[in-house]
Amino acid sequence: MNEALIRQFEADGFLALKGFLTPEELAGIRAGWDHFERDIAPTLDRRQVMYEDYADPSTIKQSNALALSPRLGALQHSGTLHDLAVALIGPVEPQQVEYFDKPPGKNQPTPAHQDGYYFCIQPNNACTLWIPLEPVDEANGALTYVKGSHRLGLREHNSSSILGFSQGLAEDPAALGELVSCPVEPGDVLVHHSFTIHLAGPNRSATRRRRTIGYVFFPAGATRDEEAFARYEAALLNQHRSKGLAS
Ligand SMILES: O=C(O)CCC(=O)C(=O)O
Secondary structure, eight states: OOHHHHHHHHHHSEEEETTOSOHHHHHHHHHHHHHIIIIIGGGSOTTTEEESSTTOGGGEEEESBGGGSHHHHHTTTSSHHHHHHHHHHSSEEEEEEEEEOOOTTOOOOEEEEOHHHHHOEESOOOEEEEEESSOBOTTTTOEEEETTGGGGOOOOEEEOOSTTOOEEESSOGGGSSOEEEEOBOBTBEEEEETTOOEEEOOOOOSSOOOOEEEEEEEETTOEEOHHHHHHHHHHHHHHHHHTTSOO
8 A cells, every 4th residue: 555545544534545446356245245135134133234124125224244244254354455454554453344225215314423433442543444336426325524534533422313323423514624525436445534524415316226335443452442332332222222123
């Protein structure tokens, strides 16, 4: 990874890497996703795989369990994604592999948030790599960053009603910095720091999905702030209870 990109990540808190994955790497990720969707997702519980409509599998929207698909899990530990994370934050402890979709016609935005609010770690110097499986633009919910917001530290969050995002930023993100929307194509990779504020609009298209995979890397040796994490988990459970996903 060239030094200029590392400096840019440090300055902006995110990177948009065009054509980062080879066609072979992308094909492997797609195959890993297909295996997860077809064979693994149906065996998981309602909190491990979330749907806009639990009666309709085509409305799958989110999961943190993609590492259960061996091809996806393997990429946490070696290869270009792992090496990218190491180049940006130093030695890593790979965490969950996530799925973010926005089924057409369901109209759910991604509330502005900092991943670090959910992670509750010290040092909170993690990164997420975001990998689109299809073109993502303004119509189907491009990811938008607040440039330089990783330097603002952890901000206040409130409970959100959006399934999959139990917490949203308490402030107006536009008041905190320049909003940079990042349209992407398959093969591109977005990376953000755990303090970088990000959000996405709803999928306004009638037909297109918006399938993306997120690799989370903590810095090696990070410790959990157990009190903050317990608060976060309680808020998450509350949201899931209010939606009938937990008792
Ligand atoms: O894909 C999205 O809408 C949200 C992604 C996200 O929050 C993340 O990758 O940390």
